[in-house]
Amino acid sequence: MKVFLYDFGGEIKYPENLDFGKDVEIIRLKDISTEETRRTVEKALKTDKVVFVGPSHRISERFFSDPNIKFVNAREHVAWVGHNPEKIRDLVQGSIDKLRNSNKIENKRFLIKHKSALVIGAGIAGLETARQIANSGYKVYLIEKKPFVGGLVARLDRLYPAGTPNSHILYPLINEVVSNPNVEVLVNTEMEKAEGTVGDYAVKLKIKGNVVEGKLPKKCEEVCPVEVVDKIPRKAIYYQPTYPESYGIDFDACTKCGNCVKVMPELSLGETERTIHVGAIVVATGLKGYDAKRIVEYGYGRYPNVYTKLEFERRFANGLIKPKSVVIVNCAGSRDKNHLPYCSRVCCMLGLKAAKLIKDTAPETEVYVNYIDMRSYGIFEEFYNIVRETYGVKFVQGRPSEILQDADGKLVVRCEDILLDKNIEMKVDCVVLMTGFVPDKESFDKLGIYTAGAYPVEYVNSTYSIDSNPRGIFIAGSAGYPKDVAEILINAANAPGGVIEILSKDYVENKTPTAKIDSRICSENNCRICITACPYGAVHMKGEEVVVNEEVCMGCGICTATCAAGANQLQGFEEKGMLAQIGGMTKKGDVIAFMCKWSSYNAADKAGQERLTYPENVKIIRVPCTGRVSAQMILKSYESGAKAVLVAGCPPDACHYFTGNFKARKRITALKAMLSQFGIDPETLAIEWIGKDESKKFAETVTRLNGLKQQK
Amino acid sequence: MTEKKKQITINPVTRLEGHAKIDIFLNDEGNVEDAYFQVIELRGFEKFCQGRPAEEMPRIAPHICGVCPNPHHMASGKAVDMVFGVEATETAKKLRELSLCAHYVHSHIAHFYALAGPDFIVGPAAPAKDRNIIGVINKVGVKIGGDVIQARAYAQKIQAIISGRATHPINNLPGGLAKPITAEEQKEIERMSKTLVDFGKFTLQIFEDAVVKNKAYADIITGDIYRHRTYYMGTVDKNNKVNFYDGAIRVVDPEGKEYEKFRGEKYLDHIAEHVEPWTYLKFPYLKNKGWKGIVDGKESGVYRVAPLARLNAADGMATPLADEAYQKMYETLGGKPVHATLAMHWARVIEIMYAAERIKELVEDPQITDTDVRNIPTDVVGVGIGQVEAPRGTLFHHYWTDDDGMITKLNILVATGNNNAAICMSVKRAAEKLIKNWKVDDGILNMIEMAFRAYDPCFACATHTLPGHMPLEIRIFDSGKNLYKTISRYE
Amino acid sequence: MTGKEKLKIAICRGCTCSGCDIAILDIHERLLKVIEKADIVYAPTIMDAKNADVEKMKDREIDVCFYHGAVRDSDNEELARLLRKKSKIMIAFGACACFGGIFGLANTTNRKEIFEEVYKNTASTDNPEGIMPQTEYADKKGHTMTLPEIYDSVYPLNEKVAVDYYIPLCPPIPDQIMTGLAAITSGNLPPKGTILASEKTLCSECERTRSQVRKIGKIHRPHEIEIDQEKCMLDQGLLCMGPATRAGCGTICVKANVPCRGCNGPTSQEYDQGANMLSLVATIYGIPEESLTEEDVKKAMKEIKDPLGTFYRYTLPTSILKRKRMDGK
Known part of the structure; x- marks a missing residue:
């Protein structure tokens, strides 16, 4: 094993008599950014395990990108905060022990076989x-x-x-x-x-079917028995002036009667x-539009003149309907926990567009637009003003409670006009529902x-x-x-x-080490629990096995901390290596902090940049995500002598891996109850949200934890 | 002869569940001054079960003893029913009793055929190497060995079907069982029960032929060396017949008259425990008599449990063939109560018959395959007491919980523990009567063994090689703690 | 004894319930085959050879010793060391010898507390003078007697002596025992340190159906609900140790419709069975979790009653922390 030390021209003081045993060579580097250094380290990696001691991981990773190198932060976390250089000895020992108990990481290479x-x-x-x-x-x-x-x-x-x-x-x-x-x-x-x-x-x-380009006998349409009353009336076999230049068959409607084939035998069904x-x-x-029928109170599908926007536009544009009055309902079924809880972004503008379309074609039409908020961002604010002021479209702020049909066949739209602060009813010929959109779950x-x-x-x-x-x-x-x-x-x-x-490449390579599942332990009839835990769906079933899709895996380690059998291990952060690192670095009375590389670790770096003061016996372990922190790791910290443990992650909803910090919170909350049963004060285990700028919060938190009484 | 104080240590006592040793002290004449039967282990269930959810106790309690886990599971099950304020369904109770009876069959068979049997069938004076199951088989035939194994296997299988496992049953939940039995399982148990009833009859016959009809053994049984006039405790149904699963606890005095009768929930009013510094096992005694020391008699609170005590405390057996055998035993031995410790073996064989008949009765009950085997509790009462008869005696599980049903305190009175004082007395009496004037030899050692073996102290034996005697090493020290003489018997 | 030398087997007891002795008997008629090839030279529960007999034997004279029970007093430890010396192969037999077993729960307390409870505080104990059993005691006539010293902690066998093989489960089932005996009698022994149980988790042999998305909505205690016999226990909100436990028992408990409690021990990649199970349960509880507040999470995790006793039921002494920390000790 080789341990490289870089001291930034004396800025980092290393302890005297550094010695980690016969098989560990200690090499002092004169610089880290030169080609020579890079080659030296690369050469070492070919035959040895390598620990690099220097600045924050964030900087070191810039120079050395091989994931097999273990970095020790001796600058931001020791030298800059005035801690005793002896601390570096413990940190290096931890990394050495981790490497001794880790498998080599091979980043997967994907060949681009098909261009x-x-x-x-x-x-x-x-x-x-x-x-x-x-x-x-x-x-x-x-x-x-x-x-x-x-x-x-x-x-x-x-x-x-x-x-x-x-x-x-x-x-x-x-x-x-x-x-x-x-x-x-x-x-x-x-x-x-x-x-x-x-x-x-x-x-x-x-x-389905085939394309007979160039031949368009109208008779095909005439003999087709199926009328599709969808957006505008057409047959199951029809022509659209885009591409291909042929008849196309809507197989959702086609009854396969074969009449069209009699006309044009080249057609296939x-x-x-x-x-x-x-x-x-x-x-x-x-x-894909939300199914308007589900908004039962709006009468879509029951009353003949209630349309979705596409239906309305096509019919109106083709002159099939000529209403004298129209209500356009923006946000139909959107921002509504009974239907779509989110905003679909474009429907406000689509509603305005429909209003303008009507007014352009038939200016005497009465047009109302019901809305909750008007999301007219950017240049659309101008558009909104035009529709309102120039075109005279009337805007009613208030979501309709229901749409009914009265005895004359007119539609009655009931709503609360929030600006006027009273309930109103609008009687119109036609209602257009601006429903939101849903994702194409099937393809994904x-x-x-x-x-x-x-x-x-x-x-x-x-x-x-x-x-x-x-x-x-x-x-x-x-x-x-x-x-x-x-x-x-x-x-x-x-x-x-x-x-x-x-x-354009021959191959692409993974940059982030992925999780691996040991099929000796994870069996065919497996528990599949890590599949649910993965925020990306990277862990999935392939036949009877549970495997990690190396293309999708983001290397967070949430699945590793979930697997109760130890079958799932994140390369570079395997449980065995982590436990060895903790055991190797921890001295009695330490505060061990597990910090995620995106947020809290950077806060600790910032504390170093700002030369803040915090206790010397705080030792930081960098993890990809707090979701990687397992209960085993926390218990190992206590067993190795820690008086307190901090798990610090991204603020809520800001986790780089979506739910990692939430999962960490659940685990630590559950673990605290169990710690009491072990006679350990649960207050010594803390989970905190520490953003990358919150260096003071970091310093205060570890200082507080250090002040707690040590359980013997 | 120089003045010497003698101390004889028998370590360990073997062929029982648990660790124990015996210390015998001789006086100046070389006669026994004192004998102590020491139980040398302690686990601490009453402490480390605190903080556990009460509904888990039926799964934890069986680990008190792997030889009689079933009664612990049942007593614990009854206790947690009470803790959660819910009663087990009728079918659940019947299934539990069925399982318990099957356990009795396995436990009593093994003890009788492999442990006690040799002394009677082969003979206490027979060569040591023949006093084991092989000697028994040689005397009565090879087929019996196979039959014994099969009967025991059937009994284990029945428990596994109903309770999930034979060793460490798991199926009890507050309010009943986790699942019922299927129609196929019922048929299987029914088929096996017929074999067990036949085997019960056969065992009674063996005992009759090999022991009762043999005058030498009858003398040993009725002789004075192993006789204590104590109180007897057992559980009886509403007709005062022996029942293993449920009923009232009945205590009769040394003359056979009913002394106390109470429901298990009231045990604290009747039983207390005494502590001695030379053994880890406490001494239960009748509270209302008081602790008078390790002595027998009407004034002492010492009582006995297990087969003979159960039969003494009851008025008969609830099934026909067993009851017939019951009447016969008391006729032969001169009426109730019987104090002769070795008559426990006879009582045990009668209980095998009862257990087998009771299994058959219960499995033929049309309700036994009902799927309604559990009432789901909605409450936490906070305290529960469950009591059953284990093969080795009356067993109590008493739990207290908080409002959440988590155990805050426990009390467990284990079956053999009830017999602690009696075992000590038996060992001491045997030693006193047998060791005179420094004379200690092989035969004496065997007789001392027989004294405690009758109680079947919580273990049942194997179906294979026994060298036929308990190897003992008796070391005799002089007062200067120098080794004077070593008598050993083992090979 | 003529002919080929029979194997010498010993069955030694530590702090045990003796279920493991019964387990050996429960191989039923196969036991007769075993006796053809082996002599049981020491097994105090079921036969009469003494400790002194073992002391007289030559070192490594016994071919294989099955030690069942944990080490929790001086007697257990002495016997373990004695039998280790006299045996070629030492097998930790049963969950107690392998992991400490149920008795391992005593690592939540210590000798003083146990003695106080058993000999003073229990409801039926009448002991106003506070008499406690002594490791050495002399009665009024000067007769001295000894009792073994009860330790504060329970230990698995391998913390006191070198163990060659492990057969977990509580107690081991006939198949495991026969596999072990077959290996020994044939001489085809696996590498030292092998655990004679499946490498895979219990889920691999469980026949219950699992839901597509593995998550727990609410945790239930077994007596609170009707337990469906077809569905996975975890899907029903019951804490089943299956994912953290080795396979090999045939899912006995789950077939009896109660959740697994982990007596076959952790897989080779687990360093702490209880911690791992806790992580798993907390991970899949209450998804999606983005909407949960701090209070929601606290309340939810309280539904795990007695995490230590549930997740470490059989393996507390082999956990990372091994035991509860008592004040000042």
């Missing part, structure tokens, strides 16, 4: 994503579950705020995409199953399967992406920091969270950029 991508969904986001990837020289499979591309935008008349027709944006885009030889478009196609890891995914597709192999996947499945489930049904889907790469492991699955457009078309196009390089970065 191609699958884009799921050919709406505006999917089309733009496919365009960029294909233009960069990679093959794209663009699949769409409907018979035509274009998604939601294709079925809208205008876009807001200006009311631009969708054709301005959609048609050029479609032309460029479908004419690119790198793109293969598959309509009436869905993803059945996906397996594999980044660079090597196998996706099974289910394709059957299903085929196809498996494709790609290196990356983009989910661009767009918006198939891809093994854990969303907890949450929306927006957190699985967008920008949420994760640079240390996350490379993923081959991306989200584009509103599938992540609702956006308007302009936002989609502005953000459009996000997913393709990630995809192109991966496909």
Whole structure:
């Protein structure tokens, strides 16, 4: 084993007579940022275990990125706070003992076997994503579950705020995409199953029917017996002027009577399967509206003139309905714990757009908009003013309690007008419900992406920091969270950029060590409890085994502290190594602090930068997350002589791994009760939220814990 | 002869559950001055069970004894029923009693055939190497060995079906059992019970042929060396017949007259425990008589429990074949009560018969497969007392809890503990009568063994090699603590 | 004795309930086969060889000793050392010898407290003078007697002597015993230190169905609810030690419809059975936890009654802390 010491030109004083035994060589470095040093350490790593003693991990990791090196913070946590250099001896001993009891970490390498991508969904986001990837020289499979591309935008008349027709944006885009030889478009196609890891995914597709391009005998529509009264009346076989240039069959409605095949024998009604192999996947499945029928009190589905926004827009744009008065209900079923508890962001503006659309077409129409708050961010504030002042749309602040139909067939909207402070009733011809949006759980489930049904889907790469492991699955457009078309196009390089970065390489490598499950102990008929504990769905079933998806695993260690059998171990923070570290560094009377690398550890660093004062016998152990801290580790601290233990993590809702700090809180609360039974004062075990700037809070907390009476 | 004080230490006493030794002190004439039977272990359940949830006690209590875990499980189960203010369902009570009777069969069979049997079937004067189960088998036939193993295996299986396991049953919960038995299981138990009834009859016959009809043994049984005139305690049903699972506790005096009768919940009014500094086991005694020392007689509070005591305290057995045998025993031995310690073996065999018949009765009850085996409690009363008859005597579990049903205090009176004073007396009496004028030899040692073995002090034996005698080493010291003589008997 | 030398077996007792002796008998007719190949030379519970006999034997004369029971007094320790000296192989037999067993719960107290309770405070004890059993006592006539010293703590066997193999469970089941005996009689012994039990957790052999998402909504004590016989105990809110315990017993307790209490001990990767189980239960309790307040969490964790007694029922002496800290000691 080699222990490298760096003293920053004398700033760190090391204890005299450092000696950790015959098999530990101590080497003093003259610098840490030079090429020579880097090569020295790298060479050492090839044959030895390495401990590096110097500044904070945060700095050291900048120079040496191999996860097998154990760092000791002798600067911020010892020298800068004026602690006795002897403390460094204990800290180094701890790291040596940890290394002696750890397995070597091999970061997984993913070969990029297929330089191609699958884009799921050919709406505006999917089309733009496919365009960029294909233009960069990679093959794209663009699949769409409907018979035509274009998604939601294709079925809208205008876009807001200006009311631009969708054709301005959609048609050029479609032309460029479908004419690119790198793109293969598959309509009436869905993803059945996906397996594999980044660079090597196998996706099974289910394709319904076929495409007979160029032939469009109107008779096919005429002979079709199925009328679909969905947005506007059409048949099960129909034409949409986007792509492909053919008839498409809506297989949800089709009865397979075969009449159309008699007219055009090339048509097929059957299903085929196809498996494709790609290196990356983009989910661009767009918006899915909340089922308005569930808002029973609004009468959707019962009363004929209650519409969702898309229904209304299409009918109105086609002249199928001509109401004299309309109520637009913003926030229908949103921000409501009985329906969707969250805000879907774009519906306020969609409501305004509908209002403007009506007024543009038929200015004499009476238009009311019910709202709770108006979320008109950015330039949309201007739009709101125009709709209100120029167009004369009336705004009523108050969510309708119910919508009824009176004897004449008119709709009665009852609500409380908050500004007027009285209950009112509005009698109108037509009501438009601006319901919110729900995530496409189905696609994410198939891809093994854990969303907890949450929306927006957190699985967008920008949420994760640079240390996350490379993923081959991306989200584009509103599938992540609702956006308007302009936002989609502005953000459009996000997913393709990630995809192109991966496909341009021969391999990508994990940066963060992942958890591993020992199949000797975790059996076929396993308890599966760590699967629930993982915030990312990285731990999952593969056949009969529980395995960790190395692509998705973020290296937090929550699963390791959950596994009661010790089968699940986070590389680099295995239980055996942690217990050895604690045993090696702790002296009687110490305060042991487990601090997470994102927040509290940095607070301790800041305490060093600010030269704060806190007791010498405070020893810090850096963990990826307080969720990694197990009860065993805390008990080991007491057994090794600690008088108190601090577990310090990110503030609530700020945990880098979402729920790690909450899980830590539950565990420590439960452990405190058990500590009393062991005759240990539960007040000596503390869990605190310490943000990265809260250096004073850190110093005060450890000082307080140090002042507690030691249990013998 | 120089003046010497003699001290004889027998360590350890073997073929019993638990650790014990005997110290015998001789006076100047070389006769026994004092003998102490010391129990040398202590676990402390009454302390470390504090703080445990009361409903866990039926799972913890059996670990007091792995030979008789079932009665502890039952007594504890009854106690926690009371703690949570709930009664077990009728079916649950019957299943518990069934399981307990099956336990009796296993325990008594093993003790009789492997431990006590050799002394009578092969003979106390027979060569040492023959006084074991193999000698028994040689005398009465190989088939019996297999039958004994099978009967014991059946008894264990019945307990496993009802209570989850034979050694360390687990199924009791406050209000009944964790699960009922299925129709298939009922049939299986019924089938096995028939074999057990036959085996009970067969064992009675063996005892009759090998012991009762043999005058030499009858003399030993009725002789004076092993006779104590004590009180007797047992549990009886409403007809004053022996019942193992539930009933009133009845105490009769040395003349056989009823002295006290009380429900188990009132035991503290009738039983107290005395402490001596030379043994870890306390001495229960009749409170209303008072502690007069380790002596017998009508004025002493010392009482005995276990098979003979149960039969003495009752008016008969509740099942026909067992009751027939009961009447016969008392006729043969000259009426009630019988004080001869070795008659315990006879009483034990009668109890095997009763247990087997009772199993058959209970398993044939149509209610036995009912699925309603548990009443879910809604309350915490905070105190509970459960009492059953264990094979080795009356057993009490007494728990106090807080409002949350967590144990704050316990009291456990373990079966054999009731016999502590009696065992000490038996050992001392045997030693006194047998060791005279310094004469200590092999035969004497065996006779002392037989004194405590009759009580079956909490252990039942194996089905294989016994060298036929208890190897003892008797070291005789002079007053200068120099080793004077060593007599050993072991191989 | 003619012919091939029979194996010499000893069965030694520590602080035991003797369930392990019964366990050996419960191999029933297979015992007869064992006797063909082996002589039991010392087994005080069931036969009559004495300690002095063992002292007279040559070192390592006994081929294998099964020691059952924990070490909690001087007698237990002396016998352990004696038998270790005289035996080639020493097996810790049963949960008590392996981990301390149920008696390990006495590590929540000490000798003084136990004596006070048993000999003074218990309800039926009548001891106004406070007489306590003595390790050495002389009666009025000058007769002196000794009792073994009861220790403050209970120890597993391997803290006092070197142990070669472990057979856990309380008590071991026939299959385990026969596997062990087969290995010994055939001479095909596993590496020293092996625990003769499955490497996997109890869940691996449990037939109950588990819910898709593993979480606990509320913790129940077994008597509070109807216990469904098909569903996983944890899913029903019952604290079952299965995930932290080795397989091998065939889920006896779970089949009897009560939760596992962990007597087969922890897996090879657990350093503290109780701590690990506590971590697990706390992790999956009350999800999603973002909405829980500090008070909610405290209240919820109080539903775990007696965590020490439940999670360390059989293994307290082998836990990281080993015992409760008594003031000033």
